[in-house]
Amino acid sequence: MKLLNTDLLFQTLLREAFPPEVAVVGDLDPGSYADLPLFTHYSTATQEGNGNGLWSVMLTVTLICETQDAFGLASELYSIVWSWNMPRAGVVPGVGAIETVQDSLAPARRGGEAQMEAKQIVQYDGSWNFRVRND
Numbered sequence: 001m002k003l004l005n006t007d008l009l010f011q012t013l014l015r016e017a018f019p020p021e022v023a024v025v026g027d028l029d030p031g032s033y034a035d036l037p038l039f040t041h042y043s044t045a046t047q048e049g050n051g052n053g054l055w056s057v058m059l060t061v062t063l064i065c066e067t068q069d070a071f072g073l074a075s076e077l078y079s080i081v082w083s084w085n086m087p088r089a090g091v092v093p094g095v096g097a098i099e100t101v102q103d104s105l106a107p108a109r110r111g112g113e114a115q116m117e118a119k120q121i122v123q124y125d126g127s128w129n130f131r132v133r134n135d
């Protein structure tokens with residue numbers, strides 16, 4: 001039995017889904033919030049009883065971006081996460097494979113706008129629950 005590397009799983013899946021100009025980082029990794037849009041993520045995992053490599057995982061993603069881009073990017077994130085529910089779509093070889101996806105909190109705007117370097121920015125947060133099997 002080995003621990004599921006959820007950071008590597010979701011960093012890989014999210015990084016593959018977005019173009020290079022979109023920053024995707026683990027929650028504690030950002031060197032700067034100046035590069036927008038920015039997705040941060042963190043996850044927690046719990047072994048399922050005698051599941052032998054089957055995990056319940058919760059992923060939370062935060063999007064910080066300019067106001068005019070926010071809803072479109074949040075909607076794209078939502079579609080991407082749900083695409084991992086398709087066979088062979090949510091797989092990172094040597095790490096794990098997503099078996100099911102369920103909304104915990106669909107991406108929603110959090111608070112109002114903030115001023116940042118002559119930009120109006122907003123924050124969206126979303127959370128999902130997964131069943132993931134070690135690879």
